[in-house]
Amino acid sequence: MSETAATLALMAPPEAVTAPAYTAEELARYDGIVERYTRHVYNIAYRMAGNEADARDLSQEAFLRVYRALRRVEPGAPLESWLYRIVSNLYIDLLRRRPKARLESLDAPLDTPRGEMVREFPDIAANPEAVFEREHIDGAIQQALGVLSPELRMVVVLSDIEGFAYEEIAAILRVPLGTVKSRLHRARQVLQQRLRPYVEARRGGWQR
């Protein structure tokens, strides 16, 4: 894939590009982009970051970059890939800026006065029916996603949540197709382990 000027402009930090005065058509185009992609961008940002405040920040920053580089984005260009890649990169930047404490893996044992402890996931032993409750399932999935490294998480979000094909994911993330496959394979192994009760409940549900 060739790097166009527009892509470079989009990837550049915001200080490097200032928004010129746009014509009515150009503004309408930006509106169209917002209309079309905001929900997807926000959803991806939310699933990556796991909270509303960061999801807002990330999506807003992504669209601000589109706005500033609007004139360099050719009409009909595959903006989708750029936008999702920007969100992905912005998220990784965000992680770098955050203090280390926020980065610790949910998998890592916690040091407590009573020795090492592993975090408990939603207690479904106390409430077995919870495995069928949507709210409970959503929380467990988001928590399980948070355990994955950002690279693995992004692949899962694009594939299983946003429904992209492997080739599209490879284009968005600029990685080889084989990398998409192997990341997805690894990510799913971790998720399987984390979500076992829910997966089993779902399978049981089919047989009912």
Next chain:
Amino acid sequence: MNHHRAGRLLSAYVDSELTAAETRAVQEHLLDCADCRNAYENLRAMRELLAGLPPAEPPAEFWAGIRGPVLRARAAAAGAPEEGLRAAWAFARERLRSWVVVRRPGWALAAVLVVLALAALPLVKGTVDRLHATEIGVDLYVHDHALQMGSTPLVDRAYVGLVAGDAELVIAGETPRPAGDAAR
């Protein structure tokens, strides 16, 4: 196809992302291998769980933030400064909100008021003290001069008492009189 390789391909098989030849090979293996069939069903169930996640809805005020630059530009072009200001305000508020998240506005307001009160306290107190000091200062000045004048023989003592404006004032050389006499 051996078990290990089939296991690695299952994830892509679930997504229908294998070549025709790979797909056939995995299908054949699945017929023979109960473990892989189980793993396949698990993968399928999990994919459905993830696909069933409802999309995260952006909050309503988020749209204003994203549209901010356009609304502003449009308003500026149309020569409607209030519209532009409003859009700018919405945009700025949304930007600010991402930095400052006030989870308990009531407590925040109370905290701000306490801080303001603490900051204002010395100011108010200082002003009161200063006013007080000026009052006392004038009194002392008048007293002093009245006393000095009282010691000169040619001055009307009743007048001095009047000027001093203080019934309790004891003019030098006189025995204290009951209140009010100095004015008479």
